[in-house]
Amino acid sequence: MKQTTRYAASSHRSSSTPRWPLGYTALLWMILCLFGQPCWSQDDESPSRLPDHPIPLIPEDQIQPTQPLLELGPGFLATGRLERGFDIFTGAVWRPSLWVYGNLRSGVNVIDPAGNNNRTIEWANRIDLFANLQFTGTERILVGLQPLQDQGKFTGYTIEPEGSEGWYDNTSLELITFFFEGELSELFPRIDPAGNKKLDYGFSVGRWGVDLQDGILVNDNMDAFGVTRFIPFPGASNMRFTMIYGWGQLHRDDNKLSNESRLFGISTETDTYSSTIDADLVAVTAPEIQGGDGLFAGLGSSQRIKKWGRTFNTTIRWCASIASEVDNAQVSDGMLFFVEASTTPYGTDDNAYGTLFLGIDEFSSAGRSPAKGGPLGKAGILFAAAGLGSFKPALGNRADRSFGGAVGYQWILSGGERNFIVELGGRTPTEGSDPGSAAVGMRYQEKLTNRVMLQGDVYTKMDEGGANSNGVRTEFLVRF
Helix, strand or coil: HHHHHHHHHHHHHHHHCCCCHHHHHHHHHHHHHHHHCCCCCCCCCCCCHHHHHHCCCCCCHHHHCCCCCEEEECCCCCCCCCCCCCCCCCCCCEECCCEEEEEEEEEEEEEEECCCCEEEEEEEEEEEEEEEECCCCCEEEEEEEECEEEEEEEEEEEEEEEEEEEEEEECCEEEEEEEEEEEEEECCCCHHHCCCCCCCCEEEEEEEEEEECCCEEEEEEEEEEEEEEECCCEEEEEEEEEEEEEEEEEEECCCCCCCCCCEEEEEEEEEEEEEEEEEEEHHHEEEHHCCCCCCCEEEEEEEEECCCCEEEEEEEEEEEEEEEECCCCCCCEEEEEEEEEECCCCCCCCCCEEEEEEEEEEECCCCCCCCCCCCCCCHHCCCCCCCCCCCCCCCCCCCCCCEEEEEEEEEEEEHEEEEEEEEEEEEECCCCCCCCEEEEEEEEEEEEECCCCEEEEEEEECCCCEEEEEEEEEEEEEEE
16 A cells, blocks of 8 residues: 555656756757767767668578588577467476587697607597586586597597607497576476565576586586576676586596585575676595595686776686695695786777686696696686697696786778787796796687688797797588
8 A cells, every 4th residue: 555655645746847848958969969968979980870771670581500410300500480389287388399419620730849759749639528408598418428529539530749659439329418408487387486586596406517617626527416596696787606516527726526425515696786707616636546535725806997997807716625634646735826907999890819827836736627737717819728639738737836817919901790808918937947838829710601610729838947849730610
């Protein structure tokens, strides 16, 4: 009753309020147009200026999406009327569809390491194949295979060194991904037909990829169960709270499988007015022979900062690891500080970026997939694992007792169909006698067709002692 009265009073006041004369409105508009400073650009040359003519919708017969390898049921990018589907016993309405898709990566790597003549020339191949059985917008089963690789080793042919020449068969039919995910209130709508019991819990069970702190803390496909809930939080627009239990297929920090390891994790992501804050806590239990127990934590903040008339995308992360026993290859004590920033230079679609990291002692991740390498893959192309063959990053991607970073520039060409990156980077040890190193790397990518992309990478690395090493790789990526 109070709410009704308040609305009625508001309506009464509104109806009795005198209207602003039309002539005064027109005069005020003219003054603003002549002397006001608009917040938008009216310059004909401005790329942000809205056009003066309406832009029509694209005719349906001109929409030609690239089809997946197999498509049964409602299409992934199809247009038109939505099918009714059918009711299941829980009350949910399902419209099943099956999409089979993936990509093929095939490339030649040439690695010329410093200090010896043990050059490597190889042809490596990789297939990522997925079958997605979609029931609704929130429920699905995803199955994934990587048939041309086995625990980070790829199928291909080695040309050099001479003693290793020959074909290497590393095929495997092991399921890399196999999980069901859904949302409780959507899967069982009859439990809460009025929608007021707050049963909006998302969940996933099976073998799926766990990625925490942008892959620094955890980056691995494991057998796990996860449940997610979005909850209100003071001073924030939203907060995601996730609990994870992993019981199998966990790879430790040395990228090797640890069958008896178990992972327990809590992950949160909070959207505030100015930042997105990630806070994660993970515990891993394992027998001492497989590295022993470890405790891992991560805290990160991503935000957009306006400075000097530009907008910068920035991320700051801190991660730490504590081993319950003596430090070993699977888990060790250490911390990693990581900072990255990027911006789009004025008048371009390009990307300028920079990264910095500081590794204290020997930080270790709670889980790392065999082809992912170490935790510094986000530091730039000179630190990122190629994920194809034995091509290692120029500056490595382990953070043990070191300081470094990179600066780079990415040119976006031909409306986004090509791009070119030049990057300078370096790292130096904070302890020990290992030499520091610097490197320059370049990457070129070009879209050849809607399904095929060409990529080329090259780097040269210089150590403080004067030794140089080089790497070149060319890859074709085919999406199907």
